[in-house]
Amino acid sequence: MKITDLIACFIREALEKMDGVAELSRSEMAKQFHCSPSQINYVIATRFSPERGYLVESRRGGGGYIRLMQVSNDCDAMATHVLGSIGNSIDPLSVRAIVANLEATGVLTMEQARMIETAISEAALRPSDSNERDALRASIFKHMLLQIICLPKEGKTE
Amino acid sequence: MKITDLIACFIREALEKMDGVAELSRSEMAKQFHCSPSQINYVIATRFSPERGYLVESRRGGGGYIRLMQVSNDCDAMATHVLGSIGNSIDPLSVRAIVANLEATGVLTMEQARMIETAISEAALRPSDSNERDALRASIFKHMLLQIICLPKEGKTE
């Protein structure tokens, strides 16, 4: 079995045990699995990406960590589906349609919808290169949706 | 848990207990936490900066002290001020500090704070060119803040 899969397995187990939120040490894991630290990043990037329903947060420096959060199961398959269906580029019109739909079906509150639209509006993204904007929009959109879906997770020591 | 966070915690508790004003002894704390005195300065500089809404005063010599004060700010004036103070480029750390402060002072709800942070996180902005990100961040940040402030907020007048 590939080491990548072993690591992925380990992470999944940790997530399971910790009820959807796991705080891991990259260097520890690397030591444990006798692999290079960056392989942990590889596993996370390929198996625990936002598209697959995970949020990742990390801190460097002494006492650093990588925190993975799994989208809670009770959250609509719908949003997850939408998430999967957003490619890595999306135009303003599609965004509006999707957001309106999500709002109509109660996945998003009015405020959330507004904030998302504001964040990825042409105006807000203006400093960016014009042909980059759609990609940016897709990325921000996905991250925000995910964050909202994950919301009922208390936490944050800050 | 990091010692830095322990110290920050201690200070926050002191502030809470003393109703927003705490007078501490650097050397005492250093002894208590088994750390170098300058680490206390580090914690104060990184966690209790004026940006985050704290005032710091100190005296040297015999009977010296460090006095921290939590300052409360008027919501809208503050948001407006913050808005003005954001140039057309801002780094992630400053964002975090500002948002945390706005949240602490009740200008932003927790959800709003989270959404903003998500929208302009490094991860979300990743598709963009690295030296463009700060500018983008500033733009999105301002747009979102503005949207929130301009929102007809019924019943939040206090």
Add this chain to the structure above:
DNA sequence: ATCAAAAAGGTCAAAGAAGGTCAAACTATA
């Protein structure tokens, strides 16, 4: 009153401890 020692606190830079990124080399598989 004067001055030196002691008692605080301040500053800054270097070292250490994480995590991040990227591309090149390798491997498995269609």
Add this chain to the structure above:
DNA sequence: TATAGTTTGACCTTCTTTGACCTTTTTGAT
């Protein structure tokens, strides 16, 4: 054999910890 998926390593950025050295205030001896 192309192609996609893994593995590795060199180099980067961020956050924390420590220590050497500096400044200000108080205190006590003369």
